[in-house]
Every structure is written in structure tokens, then in C-alpha cells.
Amino acid sequence: MTEELLRLDGVRKYFGLRGVPWQAAQAVRAVDGVSFVVRKGETVGLVGESGSGKSTLARVATRLLDPTAGRVEIGGKDVTRVRGRRLRPVRRRVQMVFQDPQASLNPRQSVGTILSTPFRAQGTRPTRTQLVELLHQVGLSEEHLERYPHEFSGGQRQRIGIARALAVSPDLLICDEPVSALDVSVQAQVLNLLADLRDELGLSYVVVAHDLAVVRQVAGRVAVMYLGTIVEEGPSDQVYNAPAHPYTKALLSAVPVPEPGAVRERIVLTGDVPTPIAPPSGCPFRTRCYRAEDVCATERPVLQPVAGQTEHLAACYFPEPPTSERT
Structure with missing residues (x-):
């Protein structure tokens, strides 16, 4: 088995809302x-609508x-309740690239100071050679060390954010919408950079995104x-070519097809996304699902193998039929 870098087990995160005299406190x-x-x-993709x-x-x-509940393991160690200085070893293994560079x-702060911050947080002082090497890894040069963020384009700022994440030599990068704020041409450059770094550094x-x-x-x-x-x-090819959950199928039907004259089924979901303060009983998608039946309102479905496939899982009582049956 390949080494597990990250494991989440039954993780929940609730945000409390203050109550008022005529209403009890609630949680999102x-x-x-x-x-x-x-x-x-x-490389795992995490997709869904805004607010998911x-x-x-x-x-x-x-x-x-x-x-709020559940267990977080990084490198096989439980770090769910680790805080303060004891988080430093965790930061060395997992870093984050944020959405808005x-x-x-x-x-x-100058770029040199920004790139030095992770080193100082780990109790070390970087050399100029180390900082220049970080810039070279993301396609920037030594002259950029003395510049400030406003002197760069959006794509260059995201490269600086990636370089900062690489400073402590992590094993895992969690990229939160890394290209959503960039032009399409720049998006391709940043995605290619991430692919090159994956091959070069292992x-x-x-990758968190709403762009399928x-x-x-x-x-x-x-x-x-x-x-x-x-x-x-599940594996990308299986999920994209044969989506099993009605929500996944609806998402994929909204993706534009770059082929003139191509015809595809467009699934338009009815209703609004339920509030996370009071989600529906049973399956959370049942209020918008075109395949929902009475059983969907009684108990939440769990992830189960689809059509005998061990890696492709779907949480649905009535999943979409295999491709052959659908055809």
C-alpha cells in the first residue's frame, strides 16, 4: 500500500450562530x-458548487x-487536537496555496521577506541561495526578491504563493481554487507548473475547484x-465518463463541449440549494434530485461501490445505470 499522507475520518465542522431572545442558537x-x-x-480533485x-x-x-468532530491524521499521526508549537512538524508536511494570491x-513585505517567513516559523534562517532557488522552481528570477506583491501580475503572485508553500519542502500541497482568479491563458501556465513540480519534487x-x-x-x-x-x-476517468450520482451527472452536463454541433443532455436542477443550518433529512440532495423516492428522505446514503467497481463510490440509493445500460 502507498503511504497515506492525509486521512480524514468522519470530520465535521460547524460554525455557531448567536441566538436571539426569540430564537435558539444555530450552527452552520x-x-x-x-x-x-x-x-x-x-493528485486528488475536490469539486462542487460554491458553498458545498x-x-x-x-x-x-x-x-x-x-x-468540530472527527479525526485528522497527517503522515499516520493523529493531529486533530494538536495546537501551537506542536503544529510545526505538521506544517512541514502539509502546506496550502490560497485562492486569491x-x-x-x-x-x-518584499518577496524575500515573504519567502523567509516559513523558514523563520520553523526556527531557521534561510540563505539568499535558498530563496533564489525557490523562485527558480516557480519560474521567477533573483531580481524579484526585492520587489513587492503589487509589482507583479496575478499569475506571478500565485507563483510566489506556490514558492512560499514549497519553502519547508512539504509532501502534500492543498491548493484552494489555485487558478480561479487568473486569466485562462495564465491558468494553463500555473497548472503546467504544478504538474512539473509534482514530477520534479514528488x-x-x-486541488479544490469548481471548474470541472x-x-x-x-x-x-x-x-x-x-x-x-x-x-x-473515484478515478477521474470513471467519474467523468460514467457519473453514478445524479448531482455529478448534472454538474458534468453543464460543462461546455468544445465541439461545434455537439449535442448532449443538459440536466437543469430545480429548486435552491438547502441551507446548511437545517439540511434535509436523509439524502442532502433529495430536494433537487430527479431520481429521489421516499426512502431517500429516511436515512442518509453512504458511499458504496458502483456496479461492482471497488474504487468508484457513490452515496445514492438509485445511482445512474452503467454506461452500456444508459446507452
Whole structure:
């Protein structure tokens, strides 16, 4: 078995809302019982609509947020309740690349100072040679060390964010929408950079995105989230070519096809996304599902193998039929 870098077991993250005199306090169930494994050498895509809990799950996995319940293991060690200085070894193994490079970089610090921060947090002082090497790894040069974030383009700022994440030589990078704030041409450059770094440094990735085309390009395995839960998971080819969960099929039907005259079935979901304060009973997707039946309202389905496949899982009582049957 390949080494496990990250394991989430029944992770929940609730955010409390203050009550008022006529109403009790409530909780937003951002992540509601997620189990997830990332192994060495893997690139895993985490997809879903806005508000599905992807970014919150990423922050819990990196221990930027404390889980409300569940277990977080990094490198086989339970770090669920680790805090303060004891988190330093954890930071060496898992780092995060944030969505907005402009907001994640301190505008008052030069690039050299920004790249030095991870070293200082680990109790060491980097040499200029180390900082220059980091810049070279992401396609920048030594002259950029003295510049400030506002002097760079969006793509260059994201490269700086990636270089900062690489400073402590992590095994796993969790990339939260790493290209969503960039132009399409720059997106391709950053994705190619991540692929080159994976091959060169032996990195593993968790790529959080709502752009299914981006995830298909970089990920070998995909997990689909809806309302704080994972509803489908499996190898990219199987999930994209034969989606088993109705929600996954609806998402894929909305992806534009770059072929003139191509005809495909478009699934339009009815209703609004339920509030995470009071999610539906049973299956969280049943209020918008075109295959829902009475049993879907009684008990939440769990991830189970699809059509005898051991790696392709779906949490659905009535999954989509295999491709041959569907045809």
C-alpha cells in the first residue's frame, strides 16, 4: 500500500450562530461527516458548487481550522487536537496555496521577506541561495526578491504563493481554487507548473475547484461534494465518463463541449440549494434530485461501490445505470 499522507475520518465542522431572545442558537454545518484519504504521489480533485464545503474541508485538513468532530491524521499521526508549537512538524508536511494570491501576500513585505517567513516559523534562517532557488522552481528570477506583491501580475503572485508553500519542502500541497482568479491563458501556465513540480519534487496535491475541466486535467482521482458531504468519489476517468450520482451527472452536463454541433443532455436542477443550518433529512440532495423516492428522505446514503467497481463510490440509493445500460 502507498503511504497515506492525509486521512480524514468522519470530520465535521460547524460554525455557531448567536441566538436571539426569540430564537435558539444555530450552527452552520459547513462540513458534515467527511472521510477522505490522500496517498503519496496522488493528485486528488475536490469539486462542487460554491458553498458545498470544499474550502472549509481544506482548512480543516491543514489544521488552519479545528474540526468540530472527527479525526485528522497527517503522515499516520493523529493531529486533530494538536495546537501551537506542536503544529510545526505538521506544517512541514502539509502546506496550502490560497485562492486569491493578492489577498494572501502581505503588501508591506518584499518577496524575500515573504519567502523567509516559513523558514523563520520553523526556527531557521534561510540563505539568499535558498530563496533564489525557490523562485527558480516557480519560474521567477533573483531580481524579484526585492520587489513587492503589487509589482507583479496575478499569475506571478500565485507563483510566489506556490514558492512560499514549497519553502519547508512539504509532501502534500492543498491548493484552494489555485487558478480561479487568473486569466485562462495564465491558468494553463500555473497548472503546467504544478504538474512539473509534482514530477520534479514528488509532491502530492489536493486541488479544490469548481471548474470541472481544470480538475480533469490535473487529478487522477475526484471527490464530489454537496452540502458538506462527499456524494461521489473515484478515478477521474470513471467519474467523468460514467457519473453514478445524479448531482455529478448534472454538474458534468453543464460543462461546455468544445465541439461545434455537439449535442448532449443538459440536466437543469430545480429548486435552491438547502441551507446548511437545517439540511434535509436523509439524502442532502433529495430536494433537487430527479431520481429521489421516499426512502431517500429516511436515512442518509453512504458511499458504496458502483456496479461492482471497488474504487468508484457513490452515496445514492438509485445511482445512474452503467454506461452500456444508459446507452
